Amino acid sequence: MPGNPLPLQDEKNQKGTLGSIPTKEKELRAPDNILTMVQNIEIDNLKPKMLQAHLMLLTKFKALEQADEQIDVRYLLRAHERYLLWLNFLSSQNFDTGMELIPPIDVCYIWHLHLLSPMRYYEDMLRIYDPLQKFPDFPLERLYDIWVKNDGHTDPESESIWVNNTRQPWILDPDDSSDLR
Numbered sequence: 001m002p003g004n005p006l007p008l009q010d011e012k013n014q015k016g017t018l019g020s021i022p023t024k025e026k027e028l029r030a031p032d033n034i035l036t037m038v039q040n041i042e043i044d045n046l047k048p049k050m051l052q053a054h055l056m057l058l059t060k061f062k063a064l065e066q067a068d069e070q071i072d073v074r075y076l077l078r079a080h081e082r083y084l085l086w087l088n089f090l091s092s093q094n095f096d097t098g099m100e101l102i103p104p105i106d107v108c109y110i111w112h113l114h115l116l117s118p119m120r121y122y123e124d125m126l127r128i129y130d131p132l133q134k135f136p137d138f139p140l141e142r143l144y145d146i147w148v149k150n151d152g153h154t155d156p157e158s159e160s161i162w163v164n165n166t167r168q169p170w171i172l173d174p175d176d177s178s179d180l181r
Contacts, residue, residue, distance in 0.1 A: 053144030060153065061109050066174050075174045079106035081181055085166045086111070090136060091129050100142045101158045106172040111138060 066072045086103045103111065114121050115138055125135055146155050159170045 049144070050140065053140050056144055056147055057108070057112065057140060060105055060147070061112070064105065064109060064174075071174050074177070074180075075106070075172065076110075077180055078172055078176065079110045082166070082168060082172065083107050083110035083114070085168065086162075087128065089162075089165050091133070100136065100139050101161060102139050102143055102146065102153075102155050103158070104162060104168075104170050104172060105153045108138075108143065 064075070066075065082104065086107045102108070114124070129135060143153070147153065154170075162168065162170055
């Protein structure tokens with residue numbers, strides 16, 4: 001071990017350090033009412049129901065995992081293809097505000113993954129679809145309500161619309177080894 005640490009340099013004049021910021025700017029302070037302001041902010045995704053919904057969603061995703069990595073990769077590639085079918089289907093629809101379809105769970109998985117990169121998602125939606133079109137939000141609350149009510153990922157209306165419009169099964173078979181498109 002070295003005996004002495006490296007000597008500290010004078011921080012007052014170093015570029016890119018707090019010492020290089022004029023004193024007036026360093027004294028930024030939070031308003032006295034910051035706690036009151038924070039308590040008045042309500043964020044939908046931080047409500048207990050939405051936290052439970054997100055945890056249940058992640059649990060459902062974890063249940064999709066297979067012991068064989070090759071099966072997982074093939075499953076995810078197929079899920080990606082199906083997600084593109086979902087996006088194409090959504091782009092061809094004009095949705096009522098009350099209509100909230102859910103996709104199959106594998107499509108939810110890829111949609112959720114896409115949403116984890118908000119800027120990319122936003123750019124993709126603008127690039128692919130008419131910017132004036134109302135594009136449905138990820139149906140997390142509806143998924144949760146269905147899972148709690150039915151103890152499974154099923155919605156007869158959504159399933160019927162999916163099968164009729166995509167010619168794909170509602171449940172993606174992880175053991176399907178047919179060629180990818």
